[in-house]
Amino acid sequence: MSTELIKVTINGQEFAVEKGARLIDVCREQAFNIPSFCYYQDLALQASCRMCLVRIEKMPKLQTSCTITCTDGMIVTTQSAEIEKAQRAMGEFLLANHPLDCPVCDRGGECELQEMIFDWGDVEERFVESKNATPEKFLSPIVANDPQRCILCKRCTRVCDEWMGEDAIEAGNRGVNTVIGTYGGWLDCSQCGNCIEVCPTGTLLDGTYRHETRPWELDQTISTDTYSSDGMQLSIGSRGGRVHRIVARDRYVDGLNGEFLDVKARFGHGFVNHEERIKTPLIRYKKGGKLIPTTWDEAIHFVTNKFKESGNNVGVVASPRLTNESIFTLKRFAKEVVGSENYTISDVEDLAPFFNNLSVPLATHKEIRHAKTILLIGGEPEEEQTFTAKQIRQAVRNGGAKLIIVHDTPIRLTAQASQFIHVNPKSLDAFALAFADKSDKTILSKIGAAQSEIDDLLKLIGESEGDFIIMFGRDLSAEAQAVLANVAGNFASEKRRVLLHPLPLYNNSVGANDMMAGRKSLSDVLINSTALLIGGSLSKPSALTDGFLSRKDFIVVQEMFETATTEFADVVLPAASFAETDGTFTNNTGFVQRVRQAVEPVHQAKADWIITSMIAREMGVDFGYNFSAPAAFRTLADSIDAYAGLRYPHLKDESKPVQVKHPIAGKKDLSKETDALRRGVEAMPETNEKIIGTPKVGHKLHRLTTMTSKTAQFHLLAHGNPKPENLLVSPLVQFNLDGTPRVEEKAEAASAGDRISDVKRTAGVTLDGKV
């Protein structure tokens, strides 16, 4: 948008506004209230609700302000008897088919239609004709639909298309019979629930929260998503110590993600109040014995004695799902209490090569949205970093950005790409090498791409202006990541700013990398220690780690559930979930954002950093936190350069997140890494076979979440999850989030087996053939 200013007169007052600004936005910024339903910032225009009417001089009739672009000298009236009359009439029309069943509607109390009609409508209804009756139904286990309440603003169809690129929900039929629906009546998509979020009425509702509470009875706590590394801001709705729902409605929270959330963030909260949470500390007094419930005093005492025996052979492992405070405290425990250098994070994908070789700053999500060129190498943001994917899609579709994808699979985002380099399976490393070292032509056969494709790519980058963002996924080796992160700086010029965007898997991968600077590798820690303190579970207990765990003298695990890792534990300490702790997460753009306590920890659970400091105190070291999260963060901030000076009050406003500046290494000599990368590439088998076929929506996303609470946890579970078969019984049943059908409908669920194939497709649980 150009910064040229033009003059607009609104209700007699003169304003200087940017050329090209939309009238409704300008009016709202200047605090002139204009009602609207269908208008949604950053979505395609619709102008179907006709509520935002204004009078513009020299225009023959009332105009919809959502479709008007400001022009110089425009004279606008937003309130007059004429406009109010028109708006009242529109309100009456919108209600012509509305059942007015607010007392039984879940949206009642936070419904835009309800508020708008109270503010602008005429409560008297003159229609006497019978209303269209359409039965209430479920579009999927988590999306309930009552078509009668619909006012046809089509926000849902637009977010589905423009944000998610799925086109799963559309308006069918025509005239007064128009309904929002799908082919076959079944919603076949990633179940992100954004259509529920943007719906201004009670037409699309959260099927898991159905008839649970009224919205005004919920406490809203602003917190951060505990699944994806995008750090989406959300509002936890809790009541009486239970988490009932998670939303991102802008009336409650105004974070970087707007109202966008994905299926995990929105529906994956069932684990918080799950009945299988570990209730008390557990001790296994004899190897191979049972875990026996005990008291906190006894457990801490037991742990302390055992750790004292092991001395500095104690290793510390932290999950990248924990808060910064917890990870930092675990590191302090290793360094200050047991005097050991054996500390690490349990993620096998290490971000250290990326951050140690950073040559340009990290991109924020806003910069991605307004970028001019985006290069995506590997990764699957649509399944793992959903908000990043949405920003990329909008940058291309609404911002005219050029997207270049280098991938071995034609992922769904390739539909938006202006260039797609289809490489051989698992040959992204070879591409990274070719990208960094343009002289090397011998590896082209390994990549499976023509030289001309790479030339085209370099030409496109060379011609680009504005922001150029490079992202690469976790399918690149550590050396390739190091080389790419370092080579990125070469593309910077006066016209072009280069930014990097990592795509880690876990909510706090970046924070864990910052907290655990100087860590050893996971296998080193597992080999070199005789006792272990594990915060969370090991995310991928391969045969190797399992073999190591069984040989340890003593293992303490801080967990929420019994997992594959706790099977090896001698002591299990009940940890609190993200909804029960105060803390911070650092997202993949370097934003440090607050996690706030919404409910009291269930049973005897305690926050991870409290547990660790309790053990430390018993062993004679006081961390000086006094059980206060702000104090823990203060200590953290004072000892890590990037976080220096930060305090909780700085992080208070979620709409102005604080970005930590990771040190930029500048140009490095990476010949060692490049050589290692070249050796790896040379060892790669040559193949001509490529992966064909775009993976279906939700092919990675769902396997983790929504349906099975045990796979969807704060401390990521590895294996030993309960099987989600029971959610394959029928979509006709409302599910609890752990995948069990709601009790009263179990009988029907068992008999309605004919829908199984659809559920598989929709839930994506078995897309790879596994359950």
Added chain:
Amino acid sequence: MASVAPTFYTNQVQVTDEVANFSPEVVEEMYLHLTKYPPDRKRSALIPLLFVIQRERGYVDNEGVNFLARFLDLEVTDIWETVTFYSMFNLRPVGKHHIQICKTLSCRIIGEPKITEHICNRLGIHVGETTDDEKFTVSLVECLGSCGTAPMMQIGFDYHEDLTTEKVDKLLDSLS
């Protein structure tokens, strides 16, 4: 165990992944339609292709929709949206003669209800139903753009205008 689906869900139909097969001539015809539009606007060919599908398969069936979704790189829901908008496309099987009576203002004022009632009584069905011999289907549709000759109806692709009950009788007699 008896399958008792709550009334909530009865609107859901079984959706298959199967894709229809067409003879090479028909596929060629489809490609011919495709050439009328720019290569990056394939979806513009949706309506002519829907007519082809309907002609070949009797109605726009699930397999046909799946075929079109692949042929034009669309989502099935996009096709559903278009199909339901136009009364010329049927998502369910119809009889040999599809009687579409215009129900919009001019026709309704001038006597559509009487015509509809007459046809329904004669065929022994309600609006939206098909006769047992699968010969006739009656439906009411939005304006067909022939208000000057109201009341009117469309059978197949033919307009029948200035209708009276006698005219309708004669017409139905002539259809076999």
